[in-house]
Amino acid sequence: xxxxxxxxxxxxxxxxxxxxxxxxxxxxxxxxxxxxxxxxxxxxxxxxxxxxxxxxxxxxxxxxxxxxxxxxxxxxxxxxxxxxxxxxxxxxxxxxxxxxxxxxxxxxxxxxxxxxxxxxxxxxxxxxxxxxxxxxxxxxxxxxxxxxxxxxxxxxxxxxxxxxxxxxxxxxxxxxxxxxxxxxxxxxxxxxxxxxxxxxxxxxxxxxxxxxxxxxxxxxxxxxxxxxxxxxxxxxxxxxxxxxxxxxxxxxxxxxxxxxxxxxxxxxxxxxxxxxxxxxxxxxxxxxxxxxxxxxxxxxxxxxxxxxxxxxxxxxxxxxxxxxxxxxxxxxxxxxxxxxxxxxxxxxxxxxxxxxxxxxxxxxxxxxxxxxxxxxxxxxxxxxxxxxxxxxxxxxxxxxxxxxxxxxxxxxxxxxxxxxxxxxxxxxxxxxxxxxxxxxxxxxxxxxxxxxxxxxxxxxxxxxxxxxxxxxxxxxxxxxxxxxxxxxxxxxxxxxxxx
RNA sequence: GCGCCGUUAGCUCAAUUGGCAGAGCAGCUGGCUCUUAACCAGCGGGUUCGGGGUUCGAGUCCCUGACGGCGCACCA
Numbered sequence: 001x002x003x004x005x006x007x008x009x010x011x012x013x014x015x016x017x018x019x020x021x022x023x024x025x026x027x028x029x030x031x032x033x034x035x036x037x038x039x040x041x042x043x044x045x046x047x048x049x050x051x052x053x054x055x056x057x058x059x060x061x062x063x064x065x066x067x068x069x070x071x072x073x074x075x076x077x078x079x080x081x082x083x084x085x086x087x088x089x090x091x092x093x094x095x096x097x098x099x100x101x102x103x104x105x106x107x108x109x110x111x112x113x114x115x116x117x118x119x120x121x122x123x124x125x126x127x128x129x130x131x132x133x134x135x136x137x138x139x140x141x142x143x144x145x146x147x148x149x150x151x152x153x154x155x156x157x158x159x160x161x162x163x164x165x166x167x168x169x170x171x172x173x174x175x176x177x178x179x180x181x182x183x184x185x186x187x188x189x190x191x192x193x194x195x196x197x198x199x200x201x202x203x204x205x206x207x208x209x210x211x212x213x214x215x216x217x218x219x220x221x222x223x224x225x226x227x228x229x230x231x232x233x234x235x236x237x238x239x240x241x242x243x244x245x246x247x248x249x250x251x252x253x254x255x256x257x258x259x260x261x262x263x264x265x266x267x268x269x270x271x272x273x274x275x276x277x278x279x280x281x282x283x284x285x286x287x288x289x290x291x292x293x294x295x296x297x298x299x300x301x302x303x304x305x306x307x308x309x310x311x312x313x314x315x316x317x318x319x320x321x322x323x324x325x326x327x328x329x330x331x332x333x334x335x336x337x338x339x340x341x342x343x344x345x346x347x348x349x350x351x352x353x354x355x356x357x358x359x360x361x362x363x364x365x366x367x368x369x370x371x372x373x374x375x376x377x378x379x380x381x382x383x384x385x386x387x388x389x390x391x392x393x394x395x396x397x398x399x400x401x402x403x404x405x406x407x408x409x410x411x412x413x414x415x416x417x418x419x420x421x422x423x424x425x426x427x428x429x430x431x432x433x434x435x436x437x438x439x440x441x442x443x444x445x446x447x448x449x450x451x452x453x454x455x456x457x458x459x460x461x462x463x464x465x466x467x468x469x470x471x472x473x474x475x476x477x478x479x480x481x482x483x484x485x486x487x488x489x490x491x492x493x494x495x496x497x498x499x
Numbered sequence: 500g501c502g503c504c505g506u507u508a509g510c511u512c513a514a515u516u517g518g519c520a521g522a523g524c525a526g527c528u529g530g531c532u533c534u535u536a537a538c539c540a541g542c543g544g545g546u547u548c549g550g551g552g553u554u555c556g557a558g559u560c561c562c563u564g565a566c567g568g569c570g571c572a573c574c575a
Contacts, residue, residue: 014544015509015526057533072535079532097532115525129533148509152524154536155511160567216574261574262500271575357572418575474575497566 015149022112023145033145038120041065044090047125048133056131065122066092066135067143069171071153075110081134084119089174093134094121100138109140116146116171163488164496179489182301183479187254189297190274197289199250199276204239206232206256212454213237213396214472216259219269232258235472236275237396238457241425244277245465252276254475265486266417269495272475277425281469283408286422287385290412290471291321294383294419298482309484315415322384326372327406329386333375338368340390340405347371361445365390380413385422395435395451398424412473414481420473427468429461 012020026033041064042050054060068084071091075081078098085091098106100123113119123137151157153172162169162176169176191201209228211218213235223230236253243251257273278285298307298317305318331338334350347367351358358370368390377386387410391399400406408424426432436453443450479490488494 013509018526074534074537075531076534076537077531079534081534083535093535095533099532130535132533132535134533149525151510152536153510154524157510158567161510214575257575259574262572264574265569267574273575359573421575472575477575499566 016147019114019145019147019149022114023147026112026142026145031141033142035141035143038067038141038143039065039122040067040120044068044084044086044092045088047092047135048090051125051127051133054125054127054133056127057129058127059136060125062125063123063138064125064135065120066094067118067120068092070113070115070117070119071150073113073115078106080106080109082113082119082121084121087177089177093128093132094119094123094137094140095126095128095134096137096140100136101140105140112145113142114146114149116148116150117142118144118146159488160496163494164499166493176489179479179483179485180492182483183475183490183492185301186297186479186482187475189300190254190293192300193293193296194250194252194276197250199252199278200248202240202243202248202251202253203255204236204243204253206258208233210452210454212451212457214257214259215451217261219258219260234259235273237470237472238454240275240277240470241465241468242457242460244279244468245460245463249279249466250277263495265488266477266480268476268487268491271487271491274473274475274478275471277468277470279466279468282467283387283410283422283424283469286469286471287410287412290420290422290473291383293473294478294482297478302482307482310489311484313484315481315484317383321412322382324376324384324386325388326368326386326390327388329376330368330372334371338371340364340403342368361442363392365393369393377411377413377418378416380416384413385410386413392438394423395439396423396426396432398426398428415484417477417481418474419477419481420471422469422471425465425468425470427461427465429458432461433458 023033044066047064047066051060066084068086070082071085072083073081080096082094083091084094096106096109120141120143121135121137122139123135126134126136128134151161151168151172157169157172162173166176170180194201207221207223207230209230211231211234213233214237216234218234219232221230221232222228234257236255236257240251240253252274254272254274256270258270260269261267263269278289295305295317298305302308306314306316308314327338327340338347342364344362344364344367347364348358350371351367354371354374356370356374358367362370372386388400388406389409391397391405391407394407394409397407397409400408410422411418412420412422426435436451436458439450440453443452476487476490479485480487483490
């Protein structure tokens with residue numbers, strides 16, 4: 001957008017109009033409100049560290065040039081104060097004294113500098129009579145004139161505004177900045193742990209001709225070059241397994257998945273997913289590695305295995321994490337033995353008496369999972385692996401070595417939320433093809449989450465995939481578990497409906 | 500997608516039974532050389548989310564649309 005004229009619009013709020021007028025006034029004086037470069041000599045953090053011990057009401061004798069956003073301003077007759085803040089939250093006070101900079105410069109400061117402006121201040125490092133580390137200006141200039149007033153600092157911004165205008169949230173709220181740093185540190189820790197375990201990081205297609213690797217509704221897009229429908233991926237699984245076939249025996253990917261479904265306090269249409277696969281590993285191996293990844297991330301980022309959540313409660317990640325078997329724990333919760341042979345009709349009776357309604361096409365496996373989640377999963381607080389799910393709802397999972405009606409699969413729950421899922425992967429191409437055919441039948445019956453048959457993936461398996469373990473872990477949800485924040489806080493810019 | 504609640508100044512929020520639309524901070528003018536949400540004096544600032552209706556009179560009641568929050572459903 002280009003301004004057609006310098007005239008402030010008449011319909012702007014008063015405060016925005018006045019700031020535009022101040023900008024115009026600067027231009028009229030020949031002062032650039034957005035200079036390309038200033039003589040910055042130190043970051044605020046550097047000065048804080050260098051002069052941590054400067055006594056109250058002292059002059060250091062050193063001249064510096066500093067920059068920062070004005071977050072607090074106090075103008076008196078002949079002495080002005082401004083609290084400058086830089087990106088990491090470090091603050092240093094600027095002082096402008098009539099005796100140092102003269103009448104004209106002081107008057108311009110008072111007339112033109114507003115809360116929220118970026119400024120450059122040159123002068124001597126001193127401490128004020130109140131002990132505040134300050135730069136006593138002998139010169140200053142605005143480095144970026146803010147045309148919008150910053151919201152008041154003493155009231156919390158409405159949640160919607162925090163999300164829609166995250167940049168304002170980041171300016172105002174230290175915790176918003178911490179969340180960004182913590183997330184980066186957690187991801188870095190995950191990568192380091194993988195590195196130590198000999199894993200290779202890859203990037204696989206996010207635009208896929210076939211949706212696969214999970215049960216979910218995809219976003220659909222169109223390729224002009226190929227004149228074909230493409231899906232935004234719902235999971236990287238089938239490509240990572242192709243990597244294992246090709247000999248990348250320890251492989252992981254951290255990237256976005258897209259699912260065209262509802263969003264709420266724990267779901268977003270695009271979310272960050274970690275998937276990792278390891279040849280000659282089982283779901284037990286993968287559970288151990290998953291625990292290590294999470295514990296090391298917590299220790300590295302928060303310095304402890306007892307993490308403190310946003311509401312002040314503590315959450316303990318230490319010790320041996322609990323293991324439950326799905327059928328055993330569901331049987332216990334219902335007070336009746338549930339086995340892989342329990343008929344779907346019987347399961348529906350339990351659903352009815354719990355007031356749950358499920359679609360007609362749900363079979364035994366889906367009903368067991370739903371009942372388990374309602375009666376057991378939602379109440380799990382401690383980190384818990386739940387293992388050995390129904391085989392039929394895990395089409396890409398190897399059947400259990402002791403009971404073919406079960407899958408060698410676990411879900412990791414933390415604070416009642418599913419954080420990760422691990423498998424002993426199915427690598428038999430013939431059985432895999434049968435599972436895909438069964439999915440095709442489901443699709444024909446109207447299950448719009450059923451996976452289509454991926455002929456190229458089967459071809460890869462037919463070349464031989466070593467026995468392997470695999471895990472998928474939601475990065476956003478891991479952050480939620482470690483911090484107690486909602487998904488809209490762990491994601492910097494969550495999807496929201498346009499204003 | 501369904502139900503309930505909400506949307507008022509730049510920000511956070513009030514407004515009795517339908518009866519002059521307010522406060523704090525922010526802003527503007529003046530004063531103040533040590534302020535930290537300073538203080539003192541004064542002044543501005545509103546499409547009460549949009550559209551329609553009832554009424555002498557609507558922020559308030561009715562209809563409708565947009566957006567948001569919560570619950571339910573689906574999902575990780």
